Amino acid sequence: MRSEMKTNSLRRNTVLVGIQWGDEGKAKIIDHLAESADIVVRFQGGNNAGHTIVVGQEKTVLHLIPSGILHTNTVNVVGNGVVFDMSVFLEEKTKLEARQVDVSPKRLKVSELCHVIFPLHQLLDRARESAKSKIGTTGRGIGPTYGDKSMRLGLRLGDLNRPETAKARFLANYHEKLLQLKELGQTEVPPADEMWAQCLETFQKIKPHLVDTSRFLNDESKAGKQVLFEGAQGTLLDIDYGTYPYVTSSNTSAGFASCGTGLGPSQLHYVLGLTKAYTTRVGSGPFPTECLESDAEVGQWIAKKGNEFGSTTGRARRVGWLDLVALRRACEVNGVQGLALSKLDILSELKSIKICTAYELDGKRSQNFPNFDLERVKCVYEEIEGWPNFHGTQKENELPKAVLQFIKRIEDYTGVPVAMISTGQKRDEMIVRV
Numbered sequence: 001m002r003s004e005m006k007t008n009s010l011r012r013n014t015v016l017v018g019i020q021w022g023d024e025g026k027a028k029i030i031d032h033l034a035e036s037a038d039i040v041v042r043f044q045g046g047n048n049a050g051h052t053i054v055v056g057q058e059k060t061v062l063h064l065i066p067s068g069i070l071h072t073n074t075v076n077v078v079g080n081g082v083v084f085d086m087s088v089f090l091e092e093k094t095k096l097e098a099r100q101v102d103v104s105p106k107r108l109k110v111s112e113l114c115h116v117i118f119p120l121h122q123l124l125d126r127a128r129e130s131a132k133s134k135i136g137t138t139g140r141g142i143g144p145t146y147g148d149k150s151m152r153l154g155l156r157l158g159d160l161n162r163p164e165t166a167k168a169r170f171l172a173n174y175h176e177k178l179l180q181l182k183e184l185g186q187t188e189v190p191p192a193d194e195m196w197a198q199c200l201e202t203f204q205k206i207k208p209h210l211v212d213t214s215r216f217l218n219d220e221s222k223a224g225k226q227v228l229f230e231g232a233q234g235t236l237l238d239i240d241y242g243t244y245p246y247v248t249s250s251n252t253s254a255g256f257a258s259c260g261t262g263l264g265p266s267q268l269h270y271v272l273g274l275t276k277a278y279t280t281r282v283g284s285g286p287f288p289t290e291c292l293e294s295d296a297e298v299g300q301w302i303a304k305k306g307n308e309f310g311s312t313t314g315r316a317r318r319v320g321w322l323d324l325v326a327l328r329r330a331c332e333v334n335g336v337q338g339l340a341l342s343k344l345d346i347l348s349e350l351k352s353i354k355i356c357t358a359y360e361l362d363g364k365r366s367q368n369f370p371n372f373d374l375e376r377v378k379c380v381y382e383e384i385e386g387w388p389n390f391h392g393t394q395k396e397n398e399l400p401k402a403v404l405q406f407i408k409r410i411e412d413y414t415g416v417p418v419a420m421i422s423t424g425q426k427r428d429e430m431i432v433r434v
């Protein structure tokens, strides 16, 4: 029965999403699932993501290229919902080539509909951060590029194949951005012609990878190929359902896997939501279970043991306890059918572990995640006993009893079964239950 279920779940098109504030360890799960997938596709975000895969002694950090690339059986696709930094793509490609990874257009395809991140977008992102918004962005130009997309000012990769018309639109946008940048005190901006020439030159190297990825995915799907959708960031950073305005600029939830790839919603068969056994957040914004005051020391201990530093910006991540109120909301928003748990092993050797099971706001207790006033809620915690070290185990019957109780509590609260348990950073340090 078990192996039958396993085969069934692996045959379906799976969407993997982070269901916290990102950095849940998605790359490792993608790398694991990619073993039995044909296509791995990213559907949102850009190089604000930092996906780390460890194979043997070798560590690979990817920001834009899908995390399935290390599996030779997969074709990897950057879908139309992604905002695309051409230089970052080429840098990653070069690094992978140096390790003999096949990154030819046959294996690595990019949607001609991806919106292009220009240096102007990065300048604007950083200037806004230092002058105004203090969202704590990654400074990669993600917000301004999605902003231009919505304002209908952006350029898509395929537009660069039509340089005459694209240049006029680029220049109009350039002059508008220049005014904004000056207002924000940023006066050192490369000249428009230089920027445009550079962009067209770089584009020539991207061009062989461009396709109508929706066409490709639909054809392949009809031919019975299995697609794995790789989410970036996490649900609490979703532009609609995250802790607005302290969010990223795209829909990070599973529903967008369809819009961001052009493969219809009926093709999303299984949604896997990934959570750490605790919570982290980079950048500003409310974080109810953050380890502060009497928990500050244990928070630092977890941060150090869990190496909680951003793989994109190197920033220290804020650390807190597992928040079941937020988790259940994320399960609902994504329609999560199975949970994957990461970093349970990091909590080992703690005397006791806290789990937030309700919030109190203005004297009222609730298990519902509020859309406003999150910064004012007080957490209600359950405290469970800690567990001994089990790092790297691949067998469920080797998990300490307290870990199994912790897992059961998550399942009971969210109503979602735990399907995968990651027990370490390496590829094979994993327990698959269904």
Ligand code: IMP
Residues within 6 Å of the ligand: 021, 022, 023, 048, 049, 050, 135, 136, 137, 138, 139, 140, 141, 142, 143, 232, 233, 237, 246, 247, 248, 249, 282, 283, 284
């Ligand atoms: P942006 O996506 O660079 O605009 O940043 C907006 C917010 O999302 C900031 O708080 C970032 O720290 C956060 N963020 C963006 N990408 C990631 C990620 O991959 N992991 C965790 N946080 C992220």
